[in-house]
Amino acid sequence: xxxxxxLSKRYSExxxxxxxxxxxxxxxxxxxxxxxxxxxxxxxxxAGTIEPDVGEVWLGGHSLRSAPHKAKxxxxxxxxxxxxxxxxxxxxxxxxxxxxxxxxVDSHTxxxxxxxxxxxxxxxxxxxxxxxxxxxxxxxxAVLGExxxxxxxxxxxxxxxxxxxxxxxxFKTLAESRTVFFLSYDTAFTQACEARxxxxxxxxxxx
Numbered sequence: 001x002x003x004x005x006x007l008s009k010r011y012s013e014x015x016x017x018x019x020x021x022x023x024x025x026x027x028x029x030x031x032x033x034x035x036x037x038x039x040x041x042x043x044x045x046x047a048g049t050i051e052p053d054v055g056e057v058w059l060g061g062h063s064l065r066s067a068p069h070k071a072k073x074x075x076x077x078x079x080x081x082x083x084x085x086x087x088x089x090x091x092x093x094x095x096x097x098x099x100x101x102x103x104x105v106d107s108h109t110x111x112x113x114x115x116x117x118x119x120x121x122x123x124x125x126x127x128x129x130x131x132x133x134x135x136x137x138x139x140x141x142a143v144l145g146e147x148x149x150x151x152x153x154x155x156x157x158x159x160x161x162x163x164x165x166x167x168x169x170x171f172k173t174l175a176e177s178r179t180v181f182f183l184s185y186d187t188a189f190t191q192a193c194e195a196r197x198x199x200x201x202x203x204x205x206x207x
Contacts, residue, residue, distance in 0.1 A: 001026060001148045003023040004045075006021065006055040007019075007042070007054070009042075016038040017200060026179060027180070027196065028171055029195060030184050031183045031198060032190070047075065049079075078139055078150070080157060087126075088126055090126070093137055118136055118140065132157075132163065148178050149181065150180045155184065168192045171195075
């Protein structure tokens with residue numbers, strides 16, 4: 001469901017990474033490598049927010065290069081700091097994601113929002129929310145529609161112990177039918193998600 005070939009990126013004279021290849025189906029994969037190795041840059045490329053210098057990414061079989069709309073329609077992307085439009089409310093964010101994915105905010109979504117403790121924050125603007133609350137809204141959006149790939153940059157950042165438990169359950173459930181590819185240094189969280197851990201050394205191999 002997530003595949004990339006020959007990905008390379010550099011800024012000025014600095015090579016961030018080059019020639020990365022990976023292919024994985026449903027399941028949880030945790031990317032963990034040394035600081036400054038380009039992990040967040042890679043996730044941005046996989047989510048279509050950063051252009052690679054070379055290479056191509058496929059999400060759910062759709063190329064980000066030649067069919068970006070279809071590719072992004074099967075993707076949930078959770079960046080490290082989930083600041084959308086600052087004046088957008090949490091409820092409006094979920095409604096917008098549902099509309100983009102041609103579905104509605106249903107009881108399953110609202111139940112997840114309840115488990116994350118989001119009910120008091122639904123009508124707050126994103127600029128009024130804490131770092132962790134914003135992240136919970138983005139994670140809740142992962143269950144909307146028929147997405148195939150979830151990409152998350154430090155998804156446990158800003159979450160308390162209760163929310164971490166909810167996220168473990170969410171990732172394990174999503175991984176039954178989707179690819180969950182996330183960046184994390186938290187070994188306990190990664191193990192709880194039953195995720196396969198990889199570093200850049202493994203990204204010249206098939207997953």
